[in-house]
Amino acid sequence: MSSAATTTYVLRGARPLGGEPVDLVLSGGVIAEIAPVGAARAGSEGDGTVVVDATGLVALPGLVDLHTHLREPGREDAETIGSGTRAAAAGGFTAVHAMANTTPVADTAGVVEQVWRLGRDAGWVDVHPVGAVSVGLAGQQLAELGAMADSAARVRVFSDDGKCVDDPILMRRALEYVKAFDGVVAQHAQEPRLTEGAQMNEGVVSAELGLAGWPAVAEEAIIARDVLLAEHVGSRLHVCHLSTAGSVEIVRWAKGRGIDVTAEVTPHHLVLTDDLARGYDPTFKVNPPLRTAEDVEAVREGLADGTIDIVATDHAPHAREDKDCEWAAAAFGMTGLETALSVVQQTMVDTGRLTWADVARVLSSAPARIGRIDAGEHAQGRPLEVGEPANVTLVDPAARRVVDGAGQATASTNTPFQGRELPGAVVATFLRGRATVLDGAPVPAGADARGVRA
Amino acid sequence: MRHLLSTQDLGRADAVRILDTAAQMAATQSREIKKLPTLRGRTVVNLFYEDSTRTRISFETAAKRLSADVINFSAKGSSVSKGESLKDTALTLQAMGADAVVVRHQASGAPHLLAHAGWLDAAVVNAGDGMHQHPTQALLDAYTLRRHLSGTGLTAPGASGPDDAAARGAGLDGRHVAIVGDVLHSRVARSNVHLLHTLGAHVTLVAPPTLLPVGVQTWPCEVSYDLDATLAGDTANGGPDAVMMLRVQRERMSGSGAGGGAFFPNPLEYSRKYGLDARRLGLLAEHAIVMHPGPMNRGLEISAQAADSPRAVIVEQVANGVAVRMAVLYLLLAGSDETDVAPASAAQPVPAVERVPAS
Ligand SMILES: [Zn+2]
Numbered sequence: 001m002s003s004a005a006t007t008t009y010v011l012r013g014a015r016p017l018g019g020e021p022v023d024l025v026l027s028g029g030v031i032a033e034i035a036p037v038g039a040a041r042a043g044s045e046g047d048g049t050v051v052v053d054a055t056g057l058v059a060l061p062g063l064v065d066l067h068t069h070l071r072e073p074g075r076e077d078a079e080t081i082g083s084g085t086r087a088a089a090a091g092g093f094t095a096v097h098a099m100a101n102t103t104p105v106a107d108t109a110g111v112v113e114q115v116w117r118l119g120r121d122a123g124w125v126d127v128h129p130v131g132a133v134s135v136g137l138a139g140q141q142l143a144e145l146g147a148m149a150d151s152a153a154r155v156r157v158f159s160d161d162g163k164c165v166d167d168p169i170l171m172r173r174a175l176e177y178v179k180a181f182d183g184v185v186a187q188h189a190q191e192p193r194l195t196e197g198a199q200m201n202e203g204v205v206s207a208e209l210g211l212a213g214w215p216a217v218a219e220e221a222i223i224a225r226d227v228l229l230a231e232h233v234g235s236r237l238h239v240c241h242l243s244t245a246g247s248v249e250i251v252r253w254a255k256g257r258g259i260d261v262t263a264e265v266t267p268h269h270l271v272l273t274d275d276l277a278r279g280y281d282p283t284f285k286v287n288p289p290l291r292t293a294e295d296v297e298a299v300r301e302g303l304a305d306g307t308i309d310i311v312a313t314d315h316a317p318h319a320r321e322d323k324d325c326e327w328a329a330a331a332f333g334m335t336g337l338e339t340a341l342s343v344v345q346q347t348m349v350d351t352g353r354l355t356w357a358d359v360a361r362v363l364s365s366a367p368a369r370i371g372r373i374d375a376g377e378h379a380q381g382r383p384l385e386v387g388e389p390a391n392v393t394l395v396d397p398a399a400r401r402v403v404d405g406a407g408q409a410t411a412s413t414n415t416p417f418q419g420r421e422l423p424g425a426v427v428a429t430f431l432r433g434r435a436t437v438l439d440g441a442p443v444p445a446g447a448d449a450r451g452v453r454a
Numbered sequence: 455m456r457h458l459l460s461t462q463d464l465g466r467a468d469a470v471r472i473l474d475t476a477a478q479m480a481a482t483q484s485r486e487i488k489k490l491p492t493l494r495g496r497t498v499v500n501l502f503y504e505d506s507t508r509t510r511i512s513f514e515t516a517a518k519r520l521s522a523d524v525i526n527f528s529a530k531g532s533s534v535s536k537g538e539s540l541k542d543t544a545l546t547l548q549a550m551g552a553d554a555v556v557v558r559h560q561a562s563g564a565p566h567l568l569a570h571a572g573w574l575d576a577a578v579v580n581a582g583d584g585m586h587q588h589p590t591q592a593l594l595d596a597y598t599l600r601r602h603l604s605g606t607g608l609t610a611p612g613a614s615g616p617d618d619a620a621a622r623g624a625g626l627d628g629r630h631v632a633i634v635g636d637v638l639h640s641r642v643a644r645s646n647v648h649l650l651h652t653l654g655a656h657v658t659l660v661a662p663p664t665l666l667p668v669g670v671q672t673w674p675c676e677v678s679y680d681l682d683a684t685l686a687g688d689t690a691n692g693g694p695d696a697v698m699m700l701r702v703q704r705e706r707m708s709g710s711g712a713g714g715g716a717f718f719p720n721p722l723e724y725s726r727k728y729g730l731d732a733r734r735l736g737l738l739a740e741h742a743i744v745m746h747p748g749p750m751n752r753g754l755e756i757s758a759q760a761a762d763s764p765r766a767v768i769v770e771q772v773a774n775g776v777a778v779r780m781a782v783l784y785l786l787l788a789g790s791d792e793t794d795v796a797p798a799s800a801a802q803p804v805p806a807v808e809r810v811p812a813s
Pocket of ligand 1 (some may be wrong): 161162163188240241287288
């Protein structure tokens, strides 16, 4: 399809998972060779080989996001599958799961196939649609889970994200039903009555600001119920974006009990607190809300000890007018694809809580396994070994950059890190051997990689 | 002072200065000609997203008595309800050359956004935002409290007149104010707790636990669930020098159905436990006053006897509201100098006067 697909890349001096430097050779869509620095057998410049000076760069398996909002179909003014997946590539991702709360909702085989095809045609990352659990996210009737599983999109993750499946019978049936095709229900845990009108975390800050509070127990009560339901029916449960110390405790308890539950935390819940609401800047309005410093510490601890399996972005782009307004009127959500890796480096690697090998686990292999995309022709989250698909991200951990939403690849600018300096930068991303990002700049499918570099 | 958004932004010196200025404004209001030329040529916009005739008229009267041009922009039912954003409205007001925008909004933080989003150069006065703040209400409450509770000594209301001269420069040091009722939804309570604390008073919030926000324990006040104990002086601060009753929004409070908030079982139980009636009035000290921001639910949070008793300064609060709002607009728009705003001397030029009906 493109000349770039036949390009051989030699990543000279790259450090797989932060280890000793090697030459990584990507050819024919796979990792063709791993050799001592300077010893790669691949040809020299001029015969279709591009040598990338990767000295000091960490090589990770391509990142996998289990929780992305791409907004297409329906809100292409906020994001399209094209712009969102380009942002994903810029952030070091090679696969994303696209949430179902689009317009129309991704609750049929037709819509998930449409999303899947648009993602494939854009060519930046593999797009795996998430199917809705209930028709129209209305929480009343199961969507056609089996048809979505059998479709070209091969859906394995089902979620009404944005809304909680609060009816315990519907939740039970969904957990049971997806066992037929090894699916997983990803729950947005938010007890609806306890959060009616809620605008931010309930606590000292909400009391001061006069914004309706969103208690931690509204999240924790649903997670507690769901782990018990998952245990009862012997099914897989995934907890989306948990945000409180109590939620971490419940998941820790459930895992100790042998319940098949996995959990994710967002980058923003690893670092930001509800104090940021004090300026009434709706950039910081998000669901679940930013919590307290104690909660931030607890989710970091949970991620470090494996209670929390993965980091997922909950990338939620919004049109400017949906954020440029009163807090109560503003949309919930923040962008995240292009800052996720930096935030994980800042909060977990630079603080000594995770190694780069752990980062590969929480941002690549574990989300791929939860989403059941870790095997087959388009396998993601695989180890950096000879013969594996050449999904590789090169990170410069020594880089520092000031985040500027306007300069990002996503179509929206609602980043909570605007103006902040973050460590680390994605230098290159390879999707099955083809560069989607080189020298930190996106490379459209079909572009000649050498031309871009020159 | 660039804007007035929250009483938390006010230091003691600022607060006392506003109250002293309000006293000077009030003095001018006993003159035959009430209008001052101070804000001639300035434009004050009353931007009201929520109905509040009382507050709007108070601000309008204050601005007109300072000779400002006043534009009332009732955003309710206007293009706003057809989707015009706060931003677009702000840009319109900027284009119209508004010098001050008095904003009332159902969303907490909307005045903050107007003041800081860069859409508008005008001074922003918060006239009540959501459940957040209503700083001029707190200032008029503090002004009313100060007239009655500071200075030469504590006397029973009605026994001798309140004393403005003695109150000049004073705070509310050592006084005890009980604020009773729906604290959870009350911007009046939020504003008053901070301002009264800044002025040196002790505050006790009295409410059922359901009507107190999570996080209230960090506020600079005491919390009680027991109105009788508070009125009887069973607290560290002794009996209150003033009791401020809050309005209960009865329609959304009681009831156990899906629509009701179920904050308390029913209105009868609420008034039994938290209403101010004749018996509870009798628990108060001789000099203590009764306040209410209005409008009152007679028979729910306050009985007719309490509302109409000589201790009640509820009507005076309304009158003081004009003086306080004049002071705020004056300080925001006319001056940071230390000179008196309205000297009692007859030499003051007051051209082209116009009679403004008293509110
Ligand atoms: Zn969600």
